[in-house]
Amino acid sequence: MYETYTTVIGTVVSDPRHRQTSTGEPVISFRVACNSRRIDKRTQEWIDGPTLYLTVSCWRRLLTGVSQAVAKGRPVIAHGQIKTNEYVTADGERRADLEMTATAVGLDLSRCVVSFEGAPGREPSVAGTTTRPVGSEVEGAGADAQTPTAA
Template identity: 45%
Template sequence: MFETLVTVVGYVITEPVVRDTPNGNRVASFRVAATSRRFDRDAEEWVDGARFYATVNCWKRLADGVATALGKGDPVVATGRLRTREYERGGQWSTVVELEANAVGLDLARGAPPAEDVLRQRSVSDRGLVSLPSG
């Protein structure tokens, strides 16, 4: 079976919801929105284009990390398998887009991490990095 692997760059638009499945696995889910941008040469400004929404599902250890590190409004990069699911409610058929994530991270190109103060408190040696002499 061929799977569609994608990477979505966007913003978390719902607080992550964590639940345990009947077989004991943990899953964290949140919605992400990605908006394309383009430069309008006539107006000489950037304008928003089409929006893409998806539910991101994270399992096991990834679910634990998402539950502690992400919140609504955070910029994220999520990669995994893209799927669509159809369901019927009240005679109406709907389609949802879901991303079963392999990896999720803060998009540092779009802003500082929410735990900025915590990161500042950690020394360089705590992270296993070597500081280089200045000059």
């Protein structure tokens, strides 16, 4: 089997789903939509290209961070191994779904601002992570000011 790794940049379009496998191993999965955009040379307007949808599955070390930071509507960057899952629906229809087993997931800092809390010299605590969309500056807020969590 060939291992194909890729990185996708997109928007979370489903609430993250927490579940356990039949062996009791926890996993979090969510759907991501990725669009390309380009300028139409004739009209000089932005045009959306086709949308790629895929399921991102997160295991082991990613569970804590993803459960704290990823939510529907947030901009993400995910990297991992990608594969196609083929299945048959209850109606007997054959379908295929693109799935990524993520090795890294983060918020896309070109589309949101993230602040976190952590002790100096130690890894930051994910529990204190907050985000807000880029361009939604809080008047009078300094670099370490708390901001409301973006939905």
